[in-house]
Amino acid sequence: MAVVRSAWQRLRELDPRLLDGGLAGALFLAAAAQMLASGPEQALRLPAVAGTTLPLIWRRRYPLRCYLVQFLSALLTLERPALAVLLALFVGLYSAGAYGARPLLTLAAPLGSSLVLLLLFPSANPPLPAWGLQLVAGLGVWVAGMAVRERQARLRAVEERARQLERERGLAARVAVADERARIARELHDVIAHSVSVMVVQAGAARRLLGRQPDRAGEAMREVEGSGREALTELRRLLGVLAERPDELVLAPQPGLDQLDALVGRVDAAGVPVDVRIVGTPRPLPPGLDLTAYRVVQEALTNVMKHAAGARTEVLVEYGERDLRLAVVDGGGTRAATAGAGAGRGLLGMQERVAAYGGHVEAGVLPEGGFAVRARLPMEEPA
Incomplete structure (x- = not known):
């Protein structure tokens, strides 16, 4: 049984055109040999045999x-066909069902059945049981x-669905x-x-201040x-989160x-005076929301600097x-902006963070001068 399965598998791996050509040739040779064995005069019927077998290629x-070529060849020229011819006709009928266009498939069955009846029972009144058997x-x-x-x-639909799922998985x-890259860039x-x-x-x-007020210069360097x-601490924490091994994680509370x-205090020490105003009663926030609020204020103050x-x-x-509700409003700079200052990524990251919690951010220049960043973050209703 294993030998048979192995041989069948090898046959299935061959080019289908090669298999069909071999099948057509074998049926033609078998039918021709059977007919010529009946007498030399049967050689005149070889073209009809070719018409019923070789189209299988x-x-x-x-x-x-x-199948239509087979049908006409057999119907017009044959009386008592060879067994190989009948097999060729059945293969053609099978192929019409398996590979034919759907609207035309209904023609194959009646044509094939009629052909088989005419070939096996050429008289006008074939036996009814035999007629039914051939039908x-x-x-x-x-x-x-x-x-x-x-x-x-x-099978093709399943394979196509599998390919589609694979493409969707790849896209996802x-x-x-x-x-993840955007998130890492935002965190960095x-x-x-x-x-x-x-x-x-x-x-x-x-x-x-180094030459004129060394004490204040030293204080500034300590701030640096x-x-x-x-x-460095924040960077180690972030790299620990990205580490592959759990034991490399650096556990630390998120800022809020x-x-x-x-x-x-750090911003004020850097030369940007900041006034803080709290409205309402402070209360604990969900960690993610608390971190987002902190990052919004941090980014806005960074842009001020x-x-x-x-x-x-x-x-x-x-x-x-x-x-x-958060707001960071400055009155306009009194010194030149920091060298290399850029714009865009910070505000975009701020908007993405806030949008993740269903909030929104507004940022723009004020008519009287200065710049304002305002954000609203929805919170759960208090219990």
């Missing part, structure tokens, strides 16, 4: 045409072809990678940009050192509005019943 590509045989072959056709169609994976920006901005401002102040250490005073250095700034945190 194209049975997959032109199934109905192939059932013809229809059975056609139905078998149809069944194979439907099975192949289902690419989208996930892009989203939020973690590094603020601390580096403070360091740049303080380093510039230290350079200007502190901001650098904070940036409870650290707002420390944030404002970059683009409006020295401007007096007001930070408003308003706790409402259903939402949290």
Whole structure:
């Protein structure tokens, strides 16, 4: 049995055109040998034999045409066909059912059945049982072809669905990678940009004060050192989250509005005076929402240091019943913007963070001068 299965598998791997050509040739030779064995005069019928067997070479590509050629060749020229001719006709009928165009399939069964009857019973009154047997045989072959056709169609549909799912998985994976890259870029920006901005401002102040007020220059450099250490700590935490091994994770609480005073203190020490106003009763926020609120204020203050250095700034945190409102408003810079200051990524990341919680951000230049960032974050109703 294993040998048979192996041989069948090898046959299925061959080119179908080669198999069809071999089948047509074998049936032609078998039919010709049987007919010539009856007498030399049967050689005149070889063209009809060729017409009923050799079209099988194209049975997959032109199934109905192939079968019609077989039908006409057998119907017009043969009286008592060889067994190989009958087999060829049944193969053609099967191929019409398996590979033919659907609207034309209904023609194959009656044509095939009629042909079989005429070939086996040329008299006008064939025996009824034999007539019924041949009709059932013809229809059975056609139905078998149809069944194979439907099975192949289902297999193709399943394969196409599998390919579609694979494409969708690939697309989803690419989208996930892009989203993850954007998230990492946003986190790196939020973690590094603020601390580096403070360091740049303080380093510039230290350079200007170094010759005239060394004590204040030293204080500014200590602020640079502190901001650098904070940036390294945040960077280690972020890299720990991205680490592949769980034991490499650096566990630390995420910043929130409870650290707002420390944030404002660093900005104020960098030369940007900040006033904080709290409206409403502060209450604990969900960790993700708390982090988002902190990042919004942090990014807005970072932009003040970059683009409006020295401007007096007001930070408003308003706790409402259903939402949290944030505002960072500066009065316009009094010194040149920090060298290399850019724009775009921070505000975009801020909008993405807030949108994830169903909120929105507004940012723009004020008519009287200065710049304002306002955000609204929906909160759960208090219990």
